[in-house]
Amino acid sequence: MSEFASGSLTGKNLHLSFGSNHVLRGIDLHVGKGTTASVIGPSGSGKSTLLRVMNRLIEPDQGDILLDGRSVLNDNPDELRQRIGMVFQQFNLFPHKTVADNVSLALRKLRKLPAEQAQAEALEQLDLVGLKHKADARPANLSGGQQQRVAIARALAMKPEVMFFDEATSALDPELVKGVLALMADLAKGGMTMVVVTHEMGFSRNVSDTVTFMDGGVVVESGPPEQIFTSPETERLQGFLADVL
Amino acid sequence: MDALDQLVKTFFDWEAMAAVLPNMIRFGLPNTLILAVSAGVLGCILGMILAIMGTSRITALRWLSRIYTDVFRGVPAIVIILLIGLGLGPVVRVATGSTNPFPLAIFALTLMAAAYIGEIFRSGIQSVEKGQLEASRALGFSYGSSMRLVVIPQGIRRVLPALVNQFISLIKDSSLIYLLGLIASQREIFRIGNDAAAITGNLSPLVAAAFMYLLLTVPLTHLVNYIDNRLRTGRPEKRQPDDAAALIGKGAQP
Numbered sequence: 425m426s427e428f429a430s431g432s433l434t435g436k437n438l439h440l441s442f443g444s445n446h447v448l449r450g451i452d453l454h455v456g457k458g459t460t461a462s463v464i465g466p467s468g469s470g471k472s473t474l475l476r477v478m479n480r481l482i483e484p485d486q487g488d489i490l491l492d493g494r495s496v497l498n499d500n501p502d503e504l505r506q507r508i509g510m511v512f513q514q515f516n517l518f519p520h521k522t523v524a525d526n527v528s529l530a531l532r533k534l535r536k537l538p539a540e541q542a543q544a545e546a547l548e549q550l551d552l553v554g555l556k557h558k559a560d561a562r563p564a565n566l567s568g569g570q571q572q573r574v575a576i577a578r579a580l581a582m583k584p585e586v587m588f589f590d591e592a593t594s595a596l597d598p599e600l601v602k603g604v605l606a607l608m609a610d611l612a613k614g615g616m617t618m619v620v621v622t623h624e625m626g627f628s629r630n631v632s633d634t635v636t637f638m639d640g641g642v643v644v645e646s647g648p649p650e651q652i653f654t655s656p657e658t659e660r661l662q663g664f665l666a667d668v669l
Numbered sequence: 670m671d672a673l674d675q676l677v678k679t680f681f682d683w684e685a686m687a688a689v690l691p692n693m694i695r696f697g698l699p700n701t702l703i704l705a706v707s708a709g710v711l712g713c714i715l716g717m718i719l720a721i722m723g724t725s726r727i728t729a730l731r732w733l734s735r736i737y738t739d740v741f742r743g744v745p746a747i748v749i750i751l752l753i754g755l756g757l758g759p760v761v762r763v764a765t766g767s768t769n770p771f772p773l774a775i776f777a778l779t780l781m782a783a784a785y786i787g788e789i790f791r792s793g794i795q796s797v798e799k800g801q802l803e804a805s806r807a808l809g810f811s812y813g814s815s816m817r818l819v820v821i822p823q824g825i826r827r828v829l830p831a832l833v834n835q836f837i838s839l840i841k842d843s844s845l846i847y848l849l850g851l852i853a854s855q856r857e858i859f860r861i862g863n864d865a866a867a868i869t870g871n872l873s874p875l876v877a878a879a880f881m882y883l884l885l886t887v888p889l890t891h892l893v894n895y896i897d898n899r900l901r902t903g904r905p906e907k908r909q910p911d912d913a914a915a916l917i918g919k920g921a922q923p
């Protein structure tokens with residue numbers, strides 16, 4: 425039973441170049457409805473860029489993006505991004521707004537909800553991440569882990585069909601990582617469709633349904649976690665796992 | 670001894686100062702404030718437009734903003750006031766019948782202030798981390814809404830001290846309006862002091878004018894320091910009652 429109105433997401437043959445730097449070289453990635461795909465790989469392999477291309481923060485040079493089986497390349501990109509939540513390594517909360525306003529901003533301005541209703545929904549989302557009591561605080565007065573949970577609440581408030589996590593725990597102190605990962609695992613269990621770019625191999629192995637290993641702008645290997653972590657086929661993945669595990 | 674008396678009398682003749690004080694307060698102070706505040710407000714509006722153009726993704730807009738800023742920042746205030754005031758004065762007189770130099774002086778001060786304020790705003794906007802725009806766009810906001818709701822408000826906050834400094838400059842530059850010719854009730858602080866000094870042959874009224882300027886600018890410089898401090902240390906926020914409880918309650922989980 426899914427508590428989210430999630431959908432499937434597919435990237436097909438995605439290409440992107442910055443000048444002569446060919447960052448994505450024909451990426452295929454499919455995330456089934458209500459499943460979690462983690463993307464692993466060394467720094468600079470194009471993982472984060474892939475996320476930004478799949479919600480069209482950066483337009484791909486070539487390829488297609490399908491949400492629930494329908495191409496979204498001709499949609500208004502702003503409307504597409506309202507359907508895909510994103511959580512960043514650096515949290516990127518709005519420091520000039522309170523925690524509650526961070527969560528309710530898009531509800532008020534994009535969903536056009538009346539202020540009280542937006543506030544009520546924001547508090548509800550904050551409650552889900554265990555931070556309702558911080559509603560009136562400023563992001564700067566929160567720990568990194570709390571900030572990241574607010575960022576997750578902010579993304580969830582828009583009732584997205586897919587959630588992107590871009591190294592969501594990489595900037596956190598080690599003791600704060602667990603709480604955020606637990607929250608992400610809860611979302612996955614709740615049936616949210618998620619694409620998780622991560623260096624947390626434990627999370628990738630235990631929570632995700634599929635694992636995609638990227639290197640040099642291509643998908644080198646992908647499959648279910650057991651296969652990727654216990655019997656990697658390519659030398660590059662074997663080398664990478666030897667380095668990180 | 671005589672020399673010292675002479676000096677004190679030249680600069681601090683209390684009677685001469687007292688004589689000029691009523692006019693200073695009745696005309697000088699309000700006129701100076703009208704000039705500085707009007708040009709300050711209009712300069713902020715025009716400056717914001719310049720800053721948005723200057724950070725635009727459209728090259729032509731960036732260039733326009735650049736050229737404007739270079740011109741009006743690079744020419745002395747006195748030249749702009751004379752060119753605008755004396756150049757446009759006759760045109761305005763023919764068109765409206767008004768000989769009041771205030772609108773043109775405010776216009777000239779605005780054009781100049783906007784160049785500086787535009788640069789202040791631009792530096793503020795550009796100092797906001799790229800992630801802020803990215804996070805706002807990821808939520809589904811357009812570029813324009815993201816700038817308006819997220820980036821620009823933060824940028825302005827960071828440059829408030831510089832903005833107040835610019836306003837102090839405007840208060841001082843407003844004295845240049847005397848070049849355009851003023852009738853008695855239009856005179857601002859400097860002109861009243863200068864006139865009285867010329868008539869009495871004593872500099873004390875000018876010193877009185879200097880004190881009037883300090884009366885306006887010194888509190889502002891302290892305001893700058895206050896804002897600066899507050900921005901650096903964060904706004905004073907009440908500790909929430911459950912902060913302590915959070916250590917064992919729900920907030921304990923990181």
